[in-house]
Amino acid sequence: MDPKADVRRLLEEHGTTYAAAAGIKLTDKPAPLFRLLVLTMLSSTRISAGIATEAARQLFAQGWRTPERMLASSWQQRVRALGAAGYRRYDESTATQLENLSRHLQEGYDGDLRRARPSRARGADALIEEIGSFPRIGPIGARIFCREVQAVWPEVRPFFDDRALETAQRLGLPTDPVTLAGLVPEDRVAELAAALARAHLAADPT
Structure with a gap:
């Protein structure tokens, strides 16, 4: 063997x-990290990974690639984009939570997820706790985030x-x-x- x-x-x-599948070129910059956070939130419900990925692609295709632009979109616009991806069971609640997620990032981290980047000593455990506190993510979603972000945050690896x-x-x-x-x-x-x-x-x- x-x-x-x-x-x-x-x-x-x-x-x-999953980030690559969603069209995210992941780097240690605010916009791609925000897009990874959105993908994480979409993947944290009882929905298939393929539908969550397509939903992320639909949202990003509308230009909602930063928290500012997501907050500038309307609830109905987000519902339509999620529905177009087949993300229908949770489309209305998720449209609301996308606003909450973006506002949480703006207010708590000045729109820059790098402020949540852990030290090497604290690593993934600290990041799971922090990201898990974001709207609609929780511990399972936080582990999805860690799995993907380790590509650009070696402290998690x-x-x-x-x-x-x-x-x-x-x-x-x-x-x-x-x-x-x-x-x-x-x-x-x-x-x-x-x-x-x-x-x-x-x-x-x-």
Whole structure:
């Protein structure tokens, strides 16, 4: 058995991050971090990852890529954009929560999510607590955020949630996060975490 070969195959099949799938070119700047936060919120309800990703793309296509622009949109405009993506069960409540999320970021962080960036000593645990306090995100959403943002915030790396580690165990890969991350270059750890999440969903779509 060759773990590195197994990981290469896993990345080839499932290695697109959810941020990339939503059209987010993730960098350590306020606008792309806001877009990741929006994607995180959309992914934190009982909705499929594909619909959440498409909903994010629809919102960003309207130009609502910063908290200021999201707040300038109307509730009805947001409902329509979410509905066009098939995000219908939660479209009305989510349209409201997008406003609340943007206002929370504006008022608490001056619109700049980098103010929530943890120190290396505090790492992912601190970030989960902070991001989990944002409207409609909670601890599960905060872990989604950590999985993706580790691509640009090395203080969070390596981060794999419980489902990713369960998938790693099922595939015969290491379950120690540092050892697992060591199977890929440092700049691909987020892709590996996403690949394990996607492989989990493929094996157990519920």
